[in-house]
Each structure stands twice: as structure tokens, then as C-alpha cells.
């Protein structure tokens with residue numbers, strides 16, 4: 719097994735993490751695991767503190783939103799989950815995902831100055847319209863609020879296998895735009911810094927305002943698959959819980975669509 723970029727190995731990343739202002743409490747590194755979200759959820763249930771990182775070189779059962787598979791081959795990208803213990807109500811928690819989307823978008827922009835990078839609601843990162851990165855947030859809660867949240871981030875770096883030919887959404891790969899400049903350790907640290915800065919602010923409204931600035935979906939015509947059928951209309955805003963506000967085609971009605979229940983086309 720040749721891992722040509724060793725920057726995620728603990729001995730390489732850990733000294734650099736400690737320098738970060740958003741210091742982490744633990745770092746778990748796997749050559750292979752089912753899903754880093756699974757491992758991070760185990761850490762959450764075992765009572766480990768925030769901010770914890772779980773990284774894998776390969777996931778055998780990587781998961782995406784809406785029960786989709788996430789291809790995560792060896793050397794193919796950055797697969798990381800962040801364990802958080804946010805002081806949020808369940809209703810506020812989806813803003814975490816939006817904050818992570820903005821953080822990944824900003825980190826990739828500042829590291830690689832990519833043209834054609836965009837953020838699609840809720841938190842797909844697209845490169846020239848093809849999917850470069852995605853975020854899967856899972857959480858555990860009680861009536862008092864969120865106990866833990868796991869923010870799983872996947873960023874495609876190298877096209878590694880033929881399975882990509884069969885995915886419905888066309889994928890993008892960082893190395894095809896920026897070549898050998900991709901070092902996943904720097905990417906991880908930059909994301910951590912961008913995310914940490916936003917996560918630490920008690921007030922969530924700046925995150926929402928920034929998200930609205932970055933999100934390419936707003937103002938566009940969209941087709942949304944929901945549990946109750948398809949909705950077509952124009953994306954006109956984001957509400958305080960991160961739901962997408964859509965003005966339904968042919969009416970003045972505006973509906974709020976929750977990211978957990980909606981898949982977006984267009």
C-alpha cells in the first residue's frame with residue numbers, strides 16, 4: 719500500500735494541529751475503516767470531548783447524504799469527521815453543516831485560488847458544476863438540545879477507480895485542477911481553522927449571512943425531490959434554521975425545505 723501523501727499521518731499532522739488556535743482534543747487515524755463518521759460517533763457515545771478528528775485513508779462504507787454511497791478509495795481524497803459538542807438546540811444544529819460548507823469552500827479557495835468553485839445548498843462544493851466535496855452531519859440529541867454532532871467532510875483529490883463512471887452526479891477532482899500542489903494535511907488544517915473560527919462564535923447569524931453570500935443556489939431555479947414529491951421553483955433565501963426557501967413555480971407560495979429531507983437538482 720503506497721500512500722504518496724503522508725501528511726495526514728499522526729506524526730506529521732499532530733505537531734501542526736497543536737499550533738492551530740483551534741486545538742483539537744484527539745486525532746484518530748485509520749488506514750482503512752468503514753466510515754469515519756461511524757468511528758466519530760463511537761467516540762461521541764464513549765464521552766470523548768470536542769474537538770475530535772477521525773481521518774481515514776480509505777473508507778469501505780463511506781456514506782453520503784440521503785443514504786448515498788461515498789466513494790473513498792486509498793489516496794483518493796480527504797475523508798475526515800469532526801466530533802463536536804455544540805451548545806445548540808436541535809433546530810439550530812443544521813447551521814453547523816452550513817458553517818462547515820462555508821469553511822470548506824473558503825479553505826479551498828484560499829489554498830488553491832480555484833476558478834469555478836461554488837457552494838450548492840445545503841453544502842455541496844462544486845468545481846465547474848461537478849461535485850468536488852460533500853458534508854454529512856449526524857447528531858445525537860436529548861430534549862435539552864444537541865449532545866454531540868459529527869460533521870463528516872469528503873473532498874475528492876484523485877480519480878482512483880472506475881466506480882466513478884457509474885455515479886449519477888459528475889465528480890470533480892482537485893488534482894485535475896491544481897496538480898501536485900495538493901497536500902491533504904494543509905487542506906485539513908485550513909478547514910479546521912476556517913471552521914473553528916465560525917464554530918466558536920456564540921451568535922449564528924454571521925454564519926448564515928456569510929452562507930447567503932457564498933451560496934450559488936440562491937436566485938436560481940431549482941427542482942427539489944422531497945418525501946412528498948417534486949417541488950419546482952426559485953430559491954429565494956435561507957431561514958434561521960438553514961432551510962432553503964423556495965417560491966413555488968406558478969404561485970406566490972414560499973416553502974421552507976429542510977436539508978435532511980431534500981435532494982436538489984438544478
Ligand code: BTN
Pocket residue numbers: 752753754755756777779780781782783784786788790796797798799842851852853854870871872873
Ligand atoms: C454528500 O455530499 O453526500 C456527503 C458526503 C460526505 C462524505 C464524508 S467522507 C468522511 C465522512 N465519512 C463518511 O462516511 N461520510 C463523510
